[in-house]
Amino acid sequence: MPTVTFSSPKMRRDLTVYAPAGDRKSILGVAREHGVAIDCECQKGECGSCTVEVIHIGNKPPMAVHLTEKEKLTLLTSGKLARQEFEELELLDLAPRYRLACQYLLLDEDIVVKF
Template sequence: MYQVIFSEEFPGHGRERGFRASPADVLLAIAKNHNVQIPFDCEDGECGSCVVEVEELGEKSAFHMTDKELDKLMALGVITQAEADELTEKDVMCKYRLACQCKIWNDIKVKPYKK
C-alpha cells in the first residue's frame, strides 16, 4: 500500500489529506472517492483538464507514463519536447501528470497544477 497526500492547496479542504492506495490505483479515482476536487472532463487523457503536480516521497522511481499522456502534456505546453526527451532518455518520472492516467507507484504528494 502507498500513501497519497493531497496538498492543502486543493479547493474546499484547506489542509493536507492523506489516503492509502494500492499499486496501480488511478490518482483521479482516489481523489473522487475522497472528495478531493481535481478538475476533469473526459477521464481518458484526451482533454488535459486534470493536470496535477506530483512529488515522489519515497525512492525515485523509473518512468511510468504512456506516450499518450506525454504527448498531451507537450500539446498543453506543460512540458517541452526537450524535457520529454530528457525524461525518457534518463528514465525518470515527470512531476506533471494527468490525474486520470496516473497510476500510483510510490508514496506521493499531489498539488494542483499552476501555469
C-alpha cells in the same frame, strides 16, 4: 503501504490517504474515492484538465515514470512538458513533474499530488 497526499489551495488542509499497491487505480480514482475534487473533463487523457504536479517523497526511486502516448501528447501540447525536457527525462528514465491524474496509475510509492 503507499500514501498519496493531496494538496491544493482549494482544500482546507492537505489530505493523506493510503493507496494499496496492486489496486491499479489512477490518482483521479483515489481522489474521487476520498472526496477530493480534482478537475477533470474527459477522463481519457485528452483534455489536460486533470493536470497535477506529482512530487515523490520517501527514499524509494519513482516508479510510475512511463507515460501513455495520450499523456505524452496532451502534456506536450498543453505546454506542461517541453519536448527537449521530455526527451531528457525519457533518456534518464525519470518522471516528469506534471502528470495527468486520470492516466497516472498508482504504484508502491509515496507521492504528494498538488493541484
